[in-house]
Amino acid sequence: MIELHYYPSNASFAPHLLLEEIGVPYALRLVDRAQQGHNSPEYLKLNPNGLIPVLVDGDVVIYETAAILLHLADRHAGFAPAPGTAARADYYKWMVWLTNTLQAMLIHWFYPDRMAADAADVKAHAEVQIAPMLDQLEAQLQRHGGPWFLGGHYTAVDPLVFMLCRWTRLQARPAKARPTLAAYLQRVLERPATQRVVAKEQLPDPVY
Ligand SMILES: N[C@@H](CCC(=O)N[C@@H](CS)C(=O)NCC(=O)O)C(=O)O
Missing domain, CATH: 3.40.30.10 (Glutaredoxin)
Incomplete structure (x- = not known):
């Protein structure tokens, strides 16, 4: 198993x-x-x-x-566009960008003391850099209108977007401050699978 x-x-x-x-x-x-x-x-x-x-x-x-x-x-079929297509290229692009750019910067925000003696300064700078990255997520959703991050189908990218947006919930301008992104996050939250995981991990409100 x-x-x-x-x-x-x-x-x-x-x-x-x-x-x-x-x-x-x-x-x-x-x-x-x-x-x-x-x-x-x-x-x-x-x-x-x-x-x-x-x-x-x-x-x-x-x-x-x-x-x-x-x-x-x-x-497991059904969570990624077909290999060799333009949609697959988009899927790779977002998966890699999310992990090596947004997630990496969020790790600096969470663990600023690992980067420099002045942790508060590192945290503040990381948050400044995260904001335009979240704007990119908003722009992507506005470009195609959703309902899911790459368009009409929920893919393996969606759990990563949802998790990283959740991690911004304590920032001054969290992901949900952007209207299209907020509506998207609510759609993901309402999925039965998301609800089951939130319950299993006992995540308190607000989830994002
Ligand atoms: N690049 C790794 C990062 C994973 C990561 O940072 N995990 C954190 C929890 S969210 C962790 O295990 N932290 C323990 C530590 O840093 O000591 C991945 O995407 O799997």
Whole structure:
């Protein structure tokens, strides 16, 4: 059975959403961050970076949130455009940009003390850089009118967008401050799979 090594609200949230959408059986394995479970020798064998999540899918042991989403969408039809199409290129573009640009900047915002002695300054600068990235998400949704991030179909990109937007909820101008993005986030939240994951991870309101 598929196993997702997770911690509530961590980067495992996006793969958790996709697994629930796919509807295959899977087991959740809690990585106890309070006890440094992500740095235990057993966990480091799964992910030498000591980061959550890890997915174990038969012989496949895979880390990196976006890679896990791509892998799941490869194994289970219906969550990615056909290979070789313009829509597939768009899907790759957004998946990679979201993880290597927006997610990376959000990590600086969450852990500014890792970047410089003046953590408050790093956090403030990261937030300034995140705002126009969120504007890009708004512009993308306005361009095609939705309902999902790439257009008419919910894809593996949607859980990543939803998770990263959720992570901005405590910022001065969170993702939901943008009207088209706010309506989109509400649509994702209302999906039955999202509701089940929110309940399983016991995420308090507001979710985003
Ligand atoms: N690039 C990684 C980042 C994962 C990541 O930063 N996970 C966080 C939780 S959201 C974590 O495990 N942090 C533990 C730490 O930094 O010590 C991915 O996308 O999987």
